[in-house]
Amino acid sequence: MYHQARYDEPLLNEIKGIGNENFEIPLDKDLVRDNLEIPNIPEYEVVRHYTRLSQMNYGVDINIYPLGSCTMKYNPKLNEEIAKMFLYLHPYQDESTVQGALRIMYELQEMLKEITDMDAFTLQPAAGAHGEFTGMLIARAYHEYKGEGEKRKNVILPDSAHGTNPASAAMAGFNVIEIPSNNKGMIDLEALENVVDDTTAAFMITNPNTLGIFEEDILEIAKIMHKNGALLYYDGANLNAIMGITSPGKMNFDIVHLNLHKTFSTPHGGGGPGSGPVGVRGELVDFLPVPIVNYDGEKYYLDYNVKHTIGKVRSFYGNFGVLVKAWAYIKRLGGEGLKRTAIRAVVNSNYLKEKIKGYYDIPHKDLRKHEFVAKPKNGRALDVAKRLLDFGVHAPTIYFPLIVPEALMIEPTETERKETLDKFAEIMIRIAKEAEENPEILEGAPHNTAVRRVDDVLASRRPVLTWKMYREMKEKGLIDY
Numbered sequence: 001m002y003h004q005a006r007y008d009e010p011l012l013n014e015i016k017g018i019g020n021e022n023f024e025i026p027l028d029k030d031l032v033r034d035n036l037e038i039p040n041i042p043e044y045e046v047v048r049h050y051t052r053l054s055q056m057n058y059g060v061d062i063n064i065y066p067l068g069s070c071t072m073k074y075n076p077k078l079n080e081e082i083a084k085m086f087l088y089l090h091p092y093q094d095e096s097t098v099q100g101a102l103r104i105m106y107e108l109q110e111m112l113k114e115i116t117d118m119d120a121f122t123l124q125p126a127a128g129a130h131g132e133f134t135g136m137l138i139a140r141a142y143h144e145y146k147g148e149g150e151k152r153k154n155v156i157l158p159d160s161a162h163g164t165n166p167a168s169a170a171m172a173g174f175n176v177i178e179i180p181s182n183n184k185g186m187i188d189l190e191a192l193e194n195v196v197d198d199t200t201a202a203f204m205i206t207n208p209n210t211l212g213i214f215e216e217d218i219l220e221i222a223k224i225m226h227k228n229g230a231l232l233y234y235d236g237a238n239l240n241a242i243m244g245i246t247s248p249g250k251m252n253f254d255i256v257h258l259n260l261h262k263t264f265s266t267p268h269g270g271g272g273p274g275s276g277p278v279g280v281r282g283e284l285v286d287f288l289p290v291p292i293v294n295y296d297g298e299k300y301y302l303d304y305n306v307k308h309t310i311g312k313v314r315s316f317y318g319n320f321g322v323l324v325k326a327w328a329y330i331k332r333l334g335g336e337g338l339k340r341t342a343i344r345a346v347v348n349s350n351y352l353k354e355k356i357k358g359y360y361d362i363p364h365k366d367l368r369k370h371e372f373v374a375k376p377k378n379g380r381a382l383d384v385a386k387r388l389l390d391f392g393v394h395a396p397t398i399y400f401p402l403i404v405p406e407a408l409m410i411e412p413t414e415t416e417r418k419e420t421l422d423k424f425a426e427i428m429i430r431i432a433k434e435a436e437e438n439p440e441i442l443e444g445a446p447h448n449t450a451v452r453r454v455d456d457v458l459a460s461r462r463p464v465l466t467w468k469m470y471r472e473m474k475e476k477g478l479i480d481y
């Protein structure tokens with residue numbers, strides 16, 4: 001608009017003249033710069049540049065995206081259409097004019113309660129890590145209220161934990177204590193009992209854990225925590241494996257966060273909007289952030305009346321568009337559909353694991369949930385990941401969880417068909433054979449991509465993220481392209 005105002009003023013005046021009297025140039029002339037230092041190129045070059053970039057890109061709309069722990073599943077486009085219907089709402093609108101939006105939020109809270117068996121939810125947190133942080137603030141406020149804030153300073157985590165867990169606990173002011181896993185890849189009960197005492201605020205775990213293994217002793221673990229007056233926190237970023245089958249509530253967890261942008265259908269990655277609602281039960285309900293969305297039998301409203309609330313954790317009411325998509329996704333699938341989704345996620349993961357089992361090492365227990373961890377028999381995980389790109393598929397997560405060296409963490413998700421899984425397995429097997437017979441191919445990979453193997457050290461030391469950075473580095477002779 002502002003560009004047009006600069007270059008096409010006569011044309012704009014003409015448009016105004018033919019019946020668009022309300023047409024206003026939005027910026028005051030004094031605010032407009034004359035010499036903006038950006039490349040000066042024709043429109044078609046800009047279009048070609050971005051079209052070329054989009055063709056070099058990879059996404060789940062192109063092929064399988066088996067990035068473990070990330071749940072890069074295909075998300076129905078219908079959900080986007082439904083979210084778009086709410087584009088023109090403004091968070092400052094009066095409650096009476098946004099009853100539909102509030103109803104969606106209320107119903108989503110109710111549905112998440114049912115899925116997790118928690119007593120109440122906040123939809124504010126904007127991502128999984130933000131949900132963890134919120135959950136930890138609730139744990140802190142709860143212990144403070146009980147007069148044990150000074151004493152309960154420790155949060156325990158297994159060594160298979162997602163990296164955000166220790167960060168969230170530390171940011172909320174806790175000391176982090178890590179305990180080792182046992183030889184089955186599960187929590188070592190003895191190690192846990194050795195560290196739990198009246199200084200423990202909470203134990204944070206994800207179940208199934210990051211190896212895709214279900215913690216069978218979870219009820220015993222809950223008993224140990226509660227006996228010691230500590231809380232049990234559920235990292236429910238990936239609920240795909242269990243929804244409709246069991247729940248954090250049935251496992252006796254006290255606080256839960258979910259990643260709507262993983263399990264409940266919002267495309268993510270690249271920093272797009274996420275949502276990490278937090279559910280709690282029992283006395284913890286009184287500590288949730290405000291406002292909660294409530295219904296008085298006639299109208300929906302923002303309820304600021306939460307007795308010991310930790311306050312607000314985000315501006316306005318959360319990433320509303322993501323909430324709409326989750327609502328639409330759950331409504332469309334229903335309880336039975338969610339359960340089938342979980343079953344399919346687990347079947348797909350185990351099917352793929354069985355197909356590649358002879359060619360990769362699969363440490364720990366056999367049966368997996370929504371994901372599994374494999375190791376190359378020859379060569380490095382990094383090289384396998386790079387070689388996969390040559391075949392037009394995205395690599396799995398590598399070098400995580402930290403307890404498996406050279407880990408390839410594979411999550412096929414429920415949305416992939418058998419044919420796609422077969423093709424992916426075929427490529428994985430071919431790469432395993434190459435690693436044994438012809439390892440140079442892997443070490444030089446990728447060979448067929450638009451950008452060859454990047455120098456990740458240089459990329460972090462001398463990042464070229466903008467055109468200005470590019471020009472500066474070029475002038476200094478630091479880059480030669």
Ligand SMILES: *Cc1c(COP(=O)(O)O)cnc(C)c1O
Binds near residue numbers: 069070129165274276
């Ligand atoms: C993705 C993930 C998180 C973090 O979620 P973000 O939305 O990326 O902050 C936490 N825990 C687990 C197990 C995850 O997979």
